[in-house]
Amino acid sequence: MAIYQTEAVVLGAKNWGEADKMMTFFTRERGLVKAAAFGCRRPRSPLAGGMQMFSLLELQLAEGQRVDTVKQCTLKQHYRKLSEDLTAMSYGSFVAEFLREFLPEGQPEPQMFSQLLLILSAFETRNPRVTALAAVYQLLEFTGMQLHYEHCVHCGREINGDAYFQQAAGGVLCADCCEAGMMAFPAELRRFILSLRDFDWSEAAQLKVSARLLVKAEQLLLSYLQSLLGRPLKSLAFIQQL
Structure with missing residues (x-):
C-alpha cells in the first residue's frame, strides 16, 4: 500500500x-x-x-x-470566517461545490490550487458574495469550460463596445455575427465580468461593484453552470435562506 x-x-x-x-x-x-x-x-x-x-x-x-x-x-x-460566519460559509460552500462538480479526480492543477488558497484568504476580509462570484469566474478558466468575453466566438474579432451573448456558442458575439434572439451584452457588464475574472487578490483595494451588474453577472454564471450540470448547484438553496 x-x-x-x-x-x-x-x-x-x-x-x-x-x-x-x-x-x-x-x-x-x-x-x-x-x-x-x-x-x-x-x-x-x-x-x-x-x-x-x-x-x-x-x-x-x-x-x-x-x-x-x-x-x-x-x-x-x-480560515476563521469560513468556519464561524454563516454568510462566508455559505458562499464558500458554493465555491467548494463548484470544484467538486467540475474537477476530474486525480488530475493535478497546481496553479488552480494556489489560486484557491488566495481565494480562501480573501473570504477573511472581503465581501463573501463578491468573493465567491469572482472565485468561480476565475477557477472556471482552469477547467477548459470557460466562457469567452474578449473576442467574438464566431469570427474572432476583438470586442470593444456593446455586443451579444449566446451561452451555447460559448460567449460573446459581435454585431455582424449575432442572430435573432441573442441576448444583448452591454459593454459595462462585459467589463465587470472581466474585472472579476482578472482580479488580483493581492490588491488591497476592494472590488468596485454595482449591485445591478453583480446580479446580472451572477445570473449569467449560474445559468451557465446549470446548463453544464443539468441542475442547479445544491449550495444555492443554502445561500437563498440567508
Missing part, C-alpha cells in the same frame, strides 16, 4: 459508518482526491481537528484499490 504526502484543502465531508467520514480533498499534487478518514468523528481521534471544511492540511494518505485512506494530518491554516 503506497503512502504519499500532499498539501490539501477540505472541499467535502460526509459521515460514514459510526465514527468515520468520507472526505473530498483538493490537493496540490494530485488534484481532487476522495479518501476515507477512519475514526475521525471520535473526540480523541488525531484526525478530528483537521477533517473540517476549508481546512488547509498537510496530509499523509495511503493509496487503496477503491478509495485512499487518511493516515495523518497536520493543520496548516484555519
Whole structure:
C-alpha cells in the first residue's frame, strides 16, 4: 500500500459508518482526491481537528484499490470566517461545490490550487458574495469550460463596445455575427465580468461593484453552470435562506 504526502484543502465531508467520514480533498499534487478518514468523528481521534471544511492540511494518505485512506494530518491554516460566519460559509460552500462538480479526480492543477488558497484568504476580509462570484469566474478558466468575453466566438474579432451573448456558442458575439434572439451584452457588464475574472487578490483595494451588474453577472454564471450540470448547484438553496 503506497503512502504519499500532499498539501490539501477540505472541499467535502460526509459521515460514514459510526465514527468515520468520507472526505473530498483538493490537493496540490494530485488534484481532487476522495479518501476515507477512519475514526475521525471520535473526540480523541488525531484526525478530528483537521477533517473540517476549508481546512488547509498537510496530509499523509495511503493509496487503496477503491478509495485512499487518511493516515495523518497536520493543520496548516484555519480560515476563521469560513468556519464561524454563516454568510462566508455559505458562499464558500458554493465555491467548494463548484470544484467538486467540475474537477476530474486525480488530475493535478497546481496553479488552480494556489489560486484557491488566495481565494480562501480573501473570504477573511472581503465581501463573501463578491468573493465567491469572482472565485468561480476565475477557477472556471482552469477547467477548459470557460466562457469567452474578449473576442467574438464566431469570427474572432476583438470586442470593444456593446455586443451579444449566446451561452451555447460559448460567449460573446459581435454585431455582424449575432442572430435573432441573442441576448444583448452591454459593454459595462462585459467589463465587470472581466474585472472579476482578472482580479488580483493581492490588491488591497476592494472590488468596485454595482449591485445591478453583480446580479446580472451572477445570473449569467449560474445559468451557465446549470446548463453544464443539468441542475442547479445544491449550495444555492443554502445561500437563498440567508
